[in-house]
């Protein structure tokens with residue numbers, strides 16, 4: 001018996017699907033739509049099938065859950081699941097379909113607890129009810145919001161047309177401000193049955209009720225002492241929440257009894273806007289997801305669309321040089337991100353700004369290179385489909401760097417070589433000496449915010465957070481892309497899963513990135529002159545289908561689920577553009593990690609997850 | 619204090635002896651008041667989105683806005699004079715933002731950093747996005763960019779200092795906080811089915827009543843749009859018949875418009891051809 005089980009966890013995707021089909025011939029069917037893959041599961045059997053997928057087939061890691069509204073195409077809603085194995089390999093895609101009027105699917109939180117926030121998001125944006133979800137509330141918008149905005153028949157206040165470019169702007173050239181069309185002069189749209197008399201803000205009371213705080217909480221301690229629980233709101237305006245993030249913490253004395261993350265304060269409607277945009281148009285928007293590592297976001301999206309494109313006729317993959325450039329940018333971004341996050345982690349620990357300023361110095365050097373190459377320090381918008389925006393310039397010169405009235409001017413390859421071979425290693429050594437064995441740092445971080453490996457996997461955490469718990473899962477190795485298979489690097493992993501391990505893992509990752517960069521530079525020299533810009537990069541003709549492109553972002557696994565439904569001659573817009581944001585899903589683990597610790601530890605634990613709100617709230 | 623600083627303060631025709639100029643300045647109340655205010659503006663430590671990263675970059679050692687008197691950022695609104703709205707303002711976030719603004723002691727200033735805070739930016743059409751913080755708060759300086767570079771932000775902050783230099787205590791429009799009694803707090807928006815600005819309650823009620831009578835709720839009919847190119851074409855025709863009469867548009871513009879017309883015609887033809895296939 002054991003042998004059979006061990007075998008099954010090695011089955012590839014199609015064999016796994018066959019096995020499931022044999023077991024549930026009626027409930028499971030192949031997804032036969034053009035360009036689609038995976039299986040469609042009858043919602044009534046979803047629980048059992050999911051259990052089998054997890055326990056028998058070994059897909060222990062639920063990467064992404066999302067909804068899609070197929071109004072006008074098939075008139076149903078679909079919930080799409082991507083499950084992976086932490087041992088590696090591609091994702092198993094399974095879907096559940098439900099009617100649009102009263103969409104209902106069983107919740108999979110009991111199978112993969114990491115589905116928690118993602119199901120809440122699908123409920124919030126699509127109105128899909130997940131039966132059996134322990135706490136099905138809105139997550140990004142507020143309670144009382146009118147409608148479910150990602151439904152295809154829901155229109156925003158400034159709605160103009162289904163697809164960009166809007167006829168009025170191009171070729172028409174009719175430009176007016178959206179405010180002018182709205183009597184209120186604002187981005188608002190009220191339902192027709194608005195009753196101002198009954199208007200009250202329910203968003204907060206529901207939140208507190210969800211925490212069980214609507215009633216007086218008076219617990220009797222074992223020694224008969226009556227204590228009150230205290231509710232403390234951290235955020236949305238708080239220097240240590242790394243953006244507009246809020247935590248509602250219930251305290252028992254100084255100890256945390258429960259913690260509820262509240263988000264959506266930066267919900268900028270990426271996905272709705274992404275469905276109006278054309279494929280290329282979305283590229284700069286991906287910059288603004290994880291705005292510290294824009295280059296890596298670009299890459300994930302480019303990979304997803306390339307997957308779609310590769311089913312069409314005109315597609316040719318990126319050249320070797322383009323791949324090298326991509327890896328160069330992405331690894332530099334990893335260093336930028338970890339410098340930033342370690343600096344701020346130390347900041348949260350009370351080492352106010354000094355470590356951060358040290359780290360930022362190096363970061364600025366890399367940003368100079370980004371600026372010279374892509375034209376922008378932060379929002380690089382650099383990748384294109386099947387290529388990049390342009391080759392690296394010969395010289396880095398920038399008036400932005402006027403120092404003592406001199407314009408800085410370097411040869412790019414020299415600049416990079418010096419940075420990779422000398423500056424960065426030197427800096428990392430120095431930072432290491434100053435911090436790693438620092439007594440205070442260890443005191444505050446060792447054994448704090450522990451996340452066990454099983455929990456880390458079950459909660460779908462990813463990136464350094466998952467690896468610090470001892471799971472060496474890295475998409476660069478688990479499901480390789482670009483030229484990573486030929487590069488030599490290690491995946492650092494921790495043992496104890498505490499904050500200190502996360503610190504070490506990030507540190508080690510920077511060293512590994514430097515190691516990758518050292519291998520990239522000679523490849524760049526060799527491939528000089530190869531084309532990196534392709535026509536398809538700017539005028540993609542995307543065939544019908546779905547794709548899930550995922551990359552190992554500095555913060556974890558970033559996935560793009562893109563569905564294309566238009567005909568290749570019509571408007572080129574994604575039907576669905578979903579971002580599986582690592583920060584968002586990692587936050588599922590925040591509550592469990594904090595319980596039992598002191599208030600002062602909350603900010604450090606949060607800092608050790610390394611979230612960015614642009615991506616959390618999208 | 620540097621010697622030149624006191625000299626800069628001098629604002630009177632009364633002569634101060636040369637040897638005392640380093641120590642004594644005779645000046646007007648306006649001048650010394652503005653000078654002291656503009657030279658120690660503490661921004662609120664408050665980041666919203668991507669622009670906040672550039673704001674932190676500006677505060678960090680390379681660009682360092684402390685050099686200009688923005689000494690430290692304070693976490694508490696009660697200790698800050700300047701709110702840098704650095705990023706996309708969402709409907710969910712505008713509520714705390716207005717509350718923070720109300721908690722700041724006067725005199726207080728608002729700087730809208732980036733396209734989002736100034737007018738909605740790339741996310742303007744989003745259903746949860748406020749198209750510019752100035753829909754709710756008075757803004758003193760707008761800094762364009764997405765994100766503005768640190769240099770641009772510094773320029774914006776210096777512009778704010780210039781604005782303060784020009785203010786006068788005699789003009790209550792400039793410095794409303796010297797009026798009689800405490801000033802009114804900005805009303806805090808309410809999250810209903812959509813965000814509700816208390817200042818617009820009357821208008822919303824009116825519209826709701828009209829909507830009950832089947833009129834469109836909140837939509838405004840814009841006057842029919844006139845294509846400037848078409849107008850120009852008519853003028854060009856006139857111009858041709860009159861052979862360069864004085865009421866025609868200048869030839870360069872006419873040529874540009876003609877070119878554009880031709881391009882549009884070509885595009886239309888291409889589209890028609892495509893549709894025919």
Ligand code: SF4
Nearest residue numbers: 668705732733734764
């Ligand atoms: S203006 Fe651009 S960079 Fe700034 S917050 Fe908006 S999207 Fe981000």
